[in-house]
Amino acid sequence: MTGVVIVGGGPGGYEAALVATQLGAEVTLVDSDGIGGSAVVTDCVPSKTLIAAAELMTEVSRASDLGIVLRDGAHPAGLLTADLERINLRVKALAAAQSADIESRLVRHGVSVLKGRGRLDGPAAVVAELADGTERRLDADAVLVATGATPRTLPSAMPDGERILTWEQVYDLAEIPSHLIVVGSGVTGLEFASAYLALGVPVTLVSSRDRVLPGEDADAAVVLEDVVTRRGMTVLGKSRMESVTRSGDSVTVRLTDGRAVTGSHCILALGSIPRTADMGLAEAGVVLDNGGFVKVDRVSRTSARGVYAAGDCTGVFMLASVAAMQGRIAMWHLLGDAVAPLDLSKVSSNVFTAPEIATVGVSQAAVDAGEVQAEVVKLDLATNPRAKMQGVTDGFVKLFCRPGPGTVLGGVVVGPRASELIHPVSLAVSENLTADQLAQTFTVYPSMSGSIAEAARRLHRV
Structure with missing residues (x-):
């Protein structure tokens, strides 16, 4: 049985652990900050939970535009205020629950979870400094480093945790x-x-x-x-x-x-800095770049044989989805399963502002620089019937397609729930669909997604 030791319990670490156990490996995961890592405990889950409360306030602020007022004629938003203490209590409770759910899943699948800080002792062993002050040496056939990153600070701007x-x-x-x-x-x-x-x-x-x-x-x-x-x-x-x-x-x-x-x-x-210091990485033969990020190839291998790395500590693309995929790819590669190298051209991402901004594939900057040849169509959401009904006036859909065959190369969606609307464009990019195929797929009328099909129709060439 292959023994795998994973250092770090974020998306890169816990997803790798689940794949490795599925493929028959014996897995030990060493984590010091809570299973789920910053994505679950201090970053993605908490921030998006806070943003969910903000989204509700944004919706209420537009209530009168849709004809919704209180019986005395007052604007609903004028009577609402945010209770930040209650919001943050909910934020922390949800993060803790999500972390506990992931840890329970790991244990059910046979992963041995150790609470402590891990460091490499050569390329084939990890020393875990456990919470009780003891140390435990874990020999391994392979090691995955998934320690994440931490917020960058400056000597002239040091946080105090209060103001x-x-x-x-x-x-x-x-x-x-x-x-x-x-x-x-x-x-x-x-x-x-x-x-x-x-x-x-x-x-x-x-x-x-x-x-x-x-x-x-x-x-x-x-x-x-x-x-x-x-x-x-x-x-x-x-x-x-x-x-x-x-x-x-x-x-x-x-x-x-x-x-x-x-x-x-x-x-x-x-910005962020990688959590790679004092881990014995260089001594184990793992090459770091000038910023301290672990250098990896497209199947998550480091320069040290048997040592893989995934997630924010690699600086490849600081998204939970990318970290998770890097971790899965590492284990597929290690354990001989079918594997395709990481392809960042198919990664979709989202900015959770109001409105949201979602992107996938090639960028306008790459097209403008001549790095990619693409036809571009941009369609304002203000022309969309569902947007008009909902009082949405800001935002657009933009599609990029390859001249000639019309293959969809990428897209941008700006609007409410853009994180959901980008999915059909992501599918088109991932599966090499053409603009015509995207255009000819039925959409609901009326719907925001209708603008994606309409933009694709405008890319049709006879």
């Missing part, structure tokens, strides 16, 4: 901030800024770039920035943070141009 916060520390807030400053306009920064804005918090976003979401589709970023500024968010573009300091109940963010912004709380969204 200056990383995105993992926001769930202990019991009172609504009187003015929230978010530093960082990437996906994490925008998601929190958008959520707290919807919950009724005045928000200032500090962005070092000329637009928000610099890594996302430019058209989508323009729509989102227009929406959040229209709703009252202050966006400080081309504004680089120099320092963040606290004085009593106030926080001051100083910018490199001499300006200063003062608020009650600050969330730092400055």
Whole structure:
């Protein structure tokens, strides 16, 4: 029987464990921070649960546009307020329950779960420093490193867990901030800024770039920035943070141009750093890049024979879905099952703002740079009948297809529940469907997904 030791219980680790046991391996998983990792305990599950509350507030804010008022004529949104303590209690309870569910599943499938910190002792062994202070050496035929990443901080902007916060520390807030400053306009920064804005918090976003979401589709970023500024968010573009300091109940963010912004709380969204230090990786022959990320190939192998890696610690694509696939691929490869190398061109992702931004496949930037030849169609959701019924005026569907054969290469959806609407486009990209095949698939009338078929019809060439 093949012995596998997995260090880290996030999506890369626990999905790998389930595949390995299914294929007959003996699996030990060493985890120090809660099964599910940051995706379940401190990041994806908590943040999207918070965002679910914000989404409800966003929906209610548009109630009068659809003719919904209280009997005295008042706007429903005017009578609602967010109880942040109750929201965060629910957030933490759901995260804990999800973590417990995953751990129970692992145990049912025969995975030995050890609570502690793991480090490599050469390429074929892991030393687990257990919670009771003892150590246990685990010999292995193969090791998977799936230790994730942690929020990046700076000496000039150190979190205190009370007023200056990383995105993992926001769930202990019991009172609504009187003015929230978010530093960082990437996906994490925008998601929190958008959520707290919807919950009724005045928000200032500090962005070092000329637009928000610099890594996302430019058209989508323009729509989102227009929406959040229209709703009252202050966006400080081309504004680089120099320092963040606290004085009593106030926080001051100083910018490199001499300006200063003062608020009650600050969330730092400055990116992530891998959790690979002091793990014996280099000594085991595992090569790290300059940022400390583990270098892997497309089947999750590191430079050390028998050592694989998956998830955020590899820096390949920091999504839970990618981490999970990397972990599965590692075990399929190790244990001789059918395996296809990781293909990032088929990864779908979503920004959980209001509206959401979902993408898959090639990007507009790649097309504009001449890296990919593609025909492009962009269709505003404002023309969609279901969108009109729901009072949705912002958003669009964009499709990319290969000239000639018309194969769908990618797409962008901006709108409510874009994370759900992107799925037919993801299927088209994954299965090499043509725009005509996508167009000729029946859609419900009226539906938001009808805009995907309509955009595909506009790509038809005789």
